[in-house]
Amino acid sequence: MVDTYGIPQYQEGNPALVACVSFPFLFGMMFSDMGHGCLMIIIALLLVMFADRLKKNPAMALALELRYLLLLEGIFAVYCGAIYNEFFAIPTNMFPSCFDISKRV
Helix, strand or coil, X not given: CCCCCCCCCCCCCCHHHHHHHHHXXXXXXXXXXXXXXXXXXXXXXXXXXXXXXXXXXXXHHHHHHCXXXXXXXXXXXXXXXXXXXXXXXXXXXXXXXXXXXXXXX
């Protein structure tokens, strides 16, 4: 996932650990849609559950390597989409405001 200038030696920092957590979260912040995130979760769960059957197909090799990353990206996309109230790019009103701008003083 992270192509460094070589394999980190003893007592050197390995950026792969930070990248494995921060990349799906930043992807979820960028994507932030509950509908598309649910589709990503479904596809990633299918890849996880049927990995043994899909290993026979050489065209699925890259998708099988990335199945857990896709699952995390989908989870974070649904999470950020719930915060931003978006479902397939349609704004939702799950958390209404307590302010009423229709009453003018």
